[in-house]
Amino acid sequence: MLNVPSQSFPGPSSQQRAASGGRSKVPLKQGRSLMDWIRLTKSGKDLTGMQGRLIEVTEEELKKHNKKDDCWICIRGYVYNVSPYMEYHPGGEEELMRAAGADGTDLFDQVHRWVNYESMLKECLVGRMAVKLTALKGLLPKRPATDAPAMESPSSPSYDWFQTDSSVTIVIYTKQKDISLESIIIDHQDGSFRAETIMKDYSYLIHIGLSHEVQEDFSVRVVENVGKIEIILKKRENTSWKSLGHPLEMHLSFIPRKDRGLYYRKCQLVSKAVVTPDTRLFCVALPPCTHLQVQAGHHVYLKLTIAGTEIVKPYTPVSDSLVSEFKEPVLPNNKYIYFLIKIYPSGLFTPELDRLEIGDFVSVSSPEGSFKISKLQELEDLFLLAAGTGFTPMVKILNYALTNVPSLRKIKLMFFNKTEDDIIWRRQLEKLAFDNERFDVEFVLSAPALEWNGKRGHISPALLSEFLKRSLENSKVLLCICGPVPFTELGTGLLYDLNFSTDEIHSFTA
Ligand code: FAD
Ligand code: NAP
Secondary structure, three states: OOOOHHHHOOOOOOOOOOOOOOOOOOOOOOOOOHHHHHHHHHOOOOOOOOOOOOEEEOHHHHHHOEEOOEEEEEEOOEEEEOHHHHHHOOOOHHHHHOOOOEEOHHHHHHHHOOOOHHHHOHHHEEEEEOOOHHHHHHHOOOOOOOOOOOOOOOOOOEEEEEEOOOEEEEEEEOOOOOOOHHHEEEEEEOOEEEEEEEEOOEEEEEEEEEOOOEEEEEEEEEEHHHOEEEEEEEEOOOOOOOOOEEEOOOOOOEEEHHHOOOOEEEEEEEEEEEEEOOEEEEEEEOOOOEEOOOOOOOEEEEEEEEOOEEEEEEEOEEOOOOHHHOOOOOOOOOOEEEEEEEOOOOOOOHHHHHHOOOOOEEEEEOOEOOOOHHHHOOOOEEEEEEEHHHHHHHHHHHHHHHHHOOOOOEEEEEEEEOOHHHOOOHHHHHHHHHHOOOEEEEEEEOOOOOOOOOEEOOOOHHHHHHHOOOOOOOOOEEEEEEOOHHHHHHHHHHHHHOOOOHHHEEEOOO
């Protein structure tokens, strides 16, 4: 609803935005960009009409403010007057009006729960909803916060801990089989220990203020067949612990992932390399006491404070290179995250990112995404359709498929770009195709130089029907598609026209 990449990006006047059925541009009102909004919020203008007063809002009162020029919306118990924001909303006024005079939390979560509306709309805050006792119930943690391993219902996870003279081991029993090192995210800072286990669409949180000090480094082990996770902490002093510690916020909560706020940690920029004229490979280091691994096809959110407002945008981590180049990683690969990011000179976030110097910090969220790695298992043909930085999810998928899916006969990438210079990792892709007979790559350019003798144009039925040939009739196939929203929408439609089923297609959208 607010500050949406899916809608705001490509920018309404960008080449990338197409109206359905064509590639026409939509004119954008001057002076209504996100940056203009930030400037307005800093101008000191009274945006709520309440002269800085905060009130308790009843449901009856909220309902009254349901018109464009008098529009209040409640998000997670806070009420905002969004009328001044209407013209700046990238998703349009109509989308905002769907929640006019009502609780817009669900609607907001469906579209982009990660957007930092508290920061974006802080000058529009009218007050809090008057709390009803029944409403309070949903805000309380699901189980009592206690240090002792709690009584668990059979399907929910549980934890236990034990110690030796030198270590403390926390064991999480997930009771799920498809658990991996990517299922657990650990942050340990200033005595606060936070371990979030992701199980399908659920999140289980252990959040404890540790009773004693531990060393910076810890290890994590996953026993996949029984779904057990072991976190081994090293004691600073060889004393016996009477308790693990005291419970912190939401300790032992087991809730849908979408209900858990995004957790950020500050990561340091380690390197930045030019990949194409406008794309960079950024490498950030996780804090020493963090365990976070991003699964293939999943993304994280990066957060920077721009002109005093926290701005958040999604990015898809990549490997530091493609498989053929991959020998010994230069840096241990579980402590660093790599991003291929295109810098848009008139964009809000990326120029700021590009201005970061080595050693500067950027906040990185826990991962999210709907791509299931199990989709790659026993696959015979994998087709990847990428446009521009839509290549990023394909990088880890490609690496994973080549290394871990022996049943795959063919992996084919069709990569759409404007010009030859825009092709990310072209040399690596060509080398990979040369070295590995299971992999083929085809480049398609929309604005090639005269001498280009490869494929030209945009994604089309003709290009696809020629490219998407199965290695065997009825082979098990998966198609992944990612790029500018209209590219992905058009391409997905074409795939259905070619009789691929929903199960066989994964479209990366916001
Ligand atoms: P924006 O401010 O959003 O602008 C982008 C472009 O649109 C600019 O050229 C700008 O001039 C134009 N524009 C914006 N607003 C207007 C306007 N009002 N009028 C006219 N033109 C306008 N990107 C990557 O590079 N790498 C990734 O790995 C990656 N992963 C992603 C994963 C997901 C799940 C999603 C949804 C997106 C991903 N993106 C990725 C895109 C990324 O999130 C940002 O959208 C992108 O970096 C642009 O951000 P920005 O703030 O710099 O640009
Ligand atoms: P770009 O360079 O502008 O475009 C790449 C290619 O796509 C160009 O050939 C372009 O043709 C073509 N294209 C654009 N719009 C099209 C349309 N409507 N129909 C057919 N072809 C079209 O791309 P970019 O700037 O790198 O942008 C990449 C996009 O991928 C961004 O929108 C980003 O948000 C998205 N992305 C999403 C994810 C995710 O997981 N959801 C991950 C990474 C990136 P023209 O020359 O005609 O424009």
